[in-house]
Amino acid sequence: MLAVVFEMPGKQKTRMSFLRRQQWCHGAIFIAMLSISPGLSAEIFVVASAASPPLTLQPGQVGDLFMGKLLSLPDGRPVQLVDQPESAPLRNEFYLEAANKSAAQARAQWAKLYFTGRGIPPRVAEGSKEVKKLVNSSPNALGYIDSSALDDSVRVVCVLHKNSNRNE
Amino acid sequence: MTKIMKTAGLALLLAASVCHGAEPGGPEYSGSGFLSVVAGKMLGGDAGNVGDYNCPCYVSDYAQAAIYDGRGGLQFKPDTKLGLQGSISFDDQRFSLTGQVVSRAAHNGGMDLEWLYVSYKLNSKVTLQAGRQRLPLFYYSDAQDIGVSLPWTHLPTWLYGWQAVNYNGVKMRYQDEVGGWASMFNLLAGSEHLRDSGYWKVYGNGRQSVTDVNWTNIVGGDLTLSKDWFETRMVYIQSHTQDINKNAAWDYTTLSYGPPAGAGPVAEQKIYGLTVNVNYGNWQSYNEFIYINHPGLTYKDFSQNVALGYRMGKWLPMVTWGHYRGTVVTTGVLPGAPASTPNSQATIALSLRYDLTPSSDLKLQYDDTHDASDPGFNPRYGRSRLLTFAFDMTF
Numbered sequence: 187m188l189a190v191v192f193e194m195p196g197k198q199k200t201r202m203s204f205l206r207r208q209q210w211c212h213g214a215i216f217i218a219m220l221s222i223s224p225g226l227s228a229e230i231f232v233v234a235s236a237a238s239p240p241l242t243l244q245p246g247q248v249g250d251l252f253m254g255k256l257l258s259l260p261d262g263r264p265v266q267l268v269d270q271p272e273s274a275p276l277r278n279e280f281y282l283e284a285a286n287k288s289a290a291q292a293r294a295q296w297a298k299l300y301f302t303g304r305g306i307p308p309r310v311a312e313g314s315k316e317v318k319k320l321v322n323s324s325p326n327a328l329g330y331i332d333s334s335a336l337d338d339s340v341r342v343v344c345v346l347h348k349n350s351n352r353n354e
Numbered sequence: 355m356t357k358i359m360k361t362a363g364l365a366l367l368l369a370a371s372v373c374h375g376a377e378p379g380g381p382e383y384s385g386s387g388f389l390s391v392v393a394g395k396m397l398g399g400d401a402g403n404v405g406d407y408n409c410p411c412y413v414s415d416y417a418q419a420a421i422y423d424g425r426g427g428l429q430f431k432p433d434t435k436l437g438l439q440g441s442i443s444f445d446d447q448r449f450s451l452t453g454q455v456v457s458r459a460a461h462n463g464g465m466d467l468e469w470l471y472v473s474y475k476l477n478s479k480v481t482l483q484a485g486r487q488r489l490p491l492f493y494y495s496d497a498q499d500i501g502v503s504l505p506w507t508h509l510p511t512w513l514y515g516w517q518a519v520n521y522n523g524v525k526m527r528y529q530d531e532v533g534g535w536a537s538m539f540n541l542l543a544g545s546e547h548l549r550d551s552g553y554w555k556v557y558g559n560g561r562q563s564v565t566d567v568n569w570t571n572i573v574g575g576d577l578t579l580s581k582d583w584f585e586t587r588m589v590y591i592q593s594h595t596q597d598i599n600k601n602a603a604w605d606y607t608t609l610s611y612g613p614p615a616g617a618g619p620v621a622e623q624k625i626y627g628l629t630v631n632v633n634y635g636n637w638q639s640y641n642e643f644i645y646i647n648h649p650g651l652t653y654k655d656f657s658q659n660v661a662l663g664y665r666m667g668k669w670l671p672m673v674t675w676g677h678y679r680g681t682v683v684t685t686g687v688l689p690g691a692p693a694s695t696p697n698s699q700a701t702i703a704l705s706l707r708y709d710l711t712p713s714s715d716l717k718l719q720y721d722d723t724h725d726a727s728d729p730g731f732n733p734r735y736g737r738s739r740l741l742t743f744a745f746d747m748t749f
Contacts, residue, residue: 255536258530264478287633290668293713294503297503301500302488306447
């Protein structure tokens with residue numbers, strides 16, 4: 187089955203070079219191939235509680251939050267982060283797209299922040315189902331899931347497109 | 355005071371490690387740790403002249419007197435360490451007490467209280483801290499003992515080697531997004547009174563020497579800005595310093611211990627630092643520069659470190675160049691005489707990191723150090739070639 191891609195006019199489908207982070211949070215719709223392994227859809231959805239105030243984040247802001255460079259959301263609320271398990275391929279893909287770091291680099295950064303009192307690492311969920319449960323437990327919580335887990339129980343605040351944010 | 359703080363820190367760690375968790379409506383406890391097991395082998399070099407140390411030798415951590423010397427075989431003492439950290443937080447983590455102890459093989463396994471401080475979050479952007487904490491002289495100062503956070507088996511010696519690494523005092527931290535830049539600004543003030551400095555053992559006074567270091571009236575701040583692939587940090591810290599050699603100091607003329615040098619002058623120091631880091635695609639570059647002016651004394655310090663690596667999946671090969679020079683300022687002391695550079699060392703390091711898991715890694719590093727100091731300058735490290743292999747983890 188071929189993937190059908192609907193994109194905003196003028197945007198490229200292939201990997202881009204010399205990207206500055208663009209506003210991909212709205213506008214791209216992707217129908218995933220059934221042959222793609224679960225958890226490896228082309229998009230990663232950053233989600234908040236369905237009951238949380240309306241919020242839109244840029245990919246750069248998502249990266250800064252999940253790397254501990256920012257501790258609060260744009261409206262000033264302190265953020266509570268939820269991570270996928272270390273064994274999940276989605277975790278590595280997320281950090282590469284959001285922050286251009288591997289999951290190991292992100293863990294090293296959080297180790298630095300935690301052991302120096304500058305931040306508490308994201309809470310680790312057991313998978314996308316628990317990610318949604320945890321983000322819904324707090325209006326300030328953010329997590330990330332792939333398209334297979336996306337439903338109406340969470341609010342999408344940013345969409346990351348794989349291989350679109352790796353500045354090369 | 356140090357004993358009281360050490361006891362309190364150990365009690366905190368014990369409580370946090372045993373009572374990990376949270377009570378409904380009550381305090382939250384947490385404990386964690388880090389470990390580095392590092393083996394080093396000196397591959398060769400010059401005999402050098404560093405007090406009563408057996409050279410060729412390589413100082414991997416001045417503040418801890420951590421030195422690989424000319425003995426044969428593998429050496430584990432200089433860089434192997436275990437750290438434990440515990441914290442207790444209250445009021446939904448607005449208020450917390452944090453303590454960290456580190457056991458270093460360089461100190462024969464002795465446990466040192468690194469820091470013990472209270473934190474209070476005024477709001478989501480401003481945090482106040484008071485107590486014993488890390489002195490943020492450099493970009494990696496906060497994480498200098500956490501091997502997992504570093505691309506090297508040990509920090510670049512010529513940049514990070516200094517007398518004091520901690521201080522007792524206060525800090526205010528502000529974090530926010532400003533104009534699209536993730537920003538962090540720290541202001542700090544305090545002092546440090548360090549007994550039996552490790553720095554002065556390996557920087558000339560000898561293994562048996564006892565030299566106390568006082569840094570008083572410490573005032574300063576640092577600003578870190580990051581956006582996309584670019585990050586920069588600027589730091590300014592000033593203080594008064596005094597070194598007091600209490601028992602004996604190595605005499606480079608008789609090559610034996612001489613009488614104690616006593617108390618040196620109380621001098622002012624002004625530290626200026628700049629960091630520029632780039633993480634562009636798979637390329638990673640860490641660059642740091644520091645200049646220290648000592649008004650009233652006759653020398654200035656310049657140090658820089660440039661590193662370039664390329665990430666290939668779980669592998670990170672990196673080449674690093676570090677350089678230090680101490681320049682004697684003769685203007686006003688010997689009018690008309692040119693400034694000389696009596697103290698100068700440089701190191702090229704080749705390192706390779708492999709991420710075993712997100713919380714552990716293996717590293718291999720080769721350091722080749724050259725000493726271009728004036729012939730009459732001591733200590734003289736000479737040339738040294740060192741190979742180190744590290745396993746780091748957090749838990």
